[in-house]
Amino acid sequence: MRLAGLLTAVLLLGGLASPAYAERAEPATPSRAAAPLEGRVVVLDPGHQLGNHNYPRRINRLVPAGGFRKACNTTGTATNGGYPEATFAWRVTKLVQARLERLGARVELTRSSNRQDRWGPCIDERGRAGNAAAADLKVSVHGDGSYAAGARGFHVIAPTDRRPWTHDIYRPSRRLALDTRAELRARGLPVANYIAGGDGLDFRADLGTLNLSDVPTVMVELGNMRNPRDAHRMTSPAGRATYARALAAAVRRFLG
Numbered sequence: 001m002r003l004a005g006l007l008t009a010v011l012l013l014g015g016l017a018s019p020a021y022a023e024r025a026e027p028a029t030p031s032r033a034a035a036p037l038e039g040r041v042v043v044l045d046p047g048h049q050l051g052n053h054n055y056p057r058r059i060n061r062l063v064p065a066g067g068f069r070k071a072c073n074t075t076g077t078a079t080n081g082g083y084p085e086a087t088f089a090w091r092v093t094k095l096v097q098a099r100l101e102r103l104g105a106r107v108e109l110t111r112s113s114n115r116q117d118r119w120g121p122c123i124d125e126r127g128r129a130g131n132a133a134a135a136d137l138k139v140s141v142h143g144d145g146s147y148a149a150g151a152r153g154f155h156v157i158a159p160t161d162r163r164p165w166t167h168d169i170y171r172p173s174r175r176l177a178l179d180t181r182a183e184l185r186a187r188g189l190p191v192a193n194y195i196a197g198g199d200g201l202d203f204r205a206d207l208g209t210l211n212l213s214d215v216p217t218v219m220v221e222l223g224n225m226r227n228p229r230d231a232h233r234m235t236s237p238a239g240r241a242t243y244a245r246a247l248a249a250a251v252r253r254f255l256g
């Protein structure tokens, strides 16, 4: 017993004294448990660029949208206090990116800045953004701008089945939409009361951002920026963190 104790003490001291031992004790890469999304690629599309309104000619140019043409982009909306949708989408997206990267995922964004002197990219580029990256999924982050009285809450938009555009992705995209709704609901966020039939799920054929994707994709309208209650949440750091937690959890649930 005494000899074994002495040996243990010598081994421990030797280990502590040896830098090589210390290096071996630290894993070179995070373990699977610490990085559940390792090897996964996620594309996040933070809505409209802040400067779109400064470039009307470029933004109004028609681009392919999945069997028809549509304007490159729009300016997006804002709260009644002037907080832009572009900035909301950008900040939520950066929070989601940080969360997913902590879980081991590789994250690509469709824009790298939120600036008044930038525009785009157009919806066709946003639509295809996950394809070249061979992403596991793509999520577009938006806020809505309805002036209907009392209109509030989130809704999730997935593509309909349109051959040849979305036939390959509409089923997993629907699953991603269900996962996204579930995680938003789980954090107490209200489902939209003014659109999408009241269940928070919308299926649309007219969005190039969804139609041109070859990877599962959804667009989320996280709230109605023209509604004071939604605007209060969307302009507060705590509110944006809640949205980001839900979206990161949705990605994890879908990829799980």
Ligand SMILES: [Zn+2]
Pocket: 047, 048, 076, 077, 085, 142, 143, 144
């Ligand atoms: Zn938008």
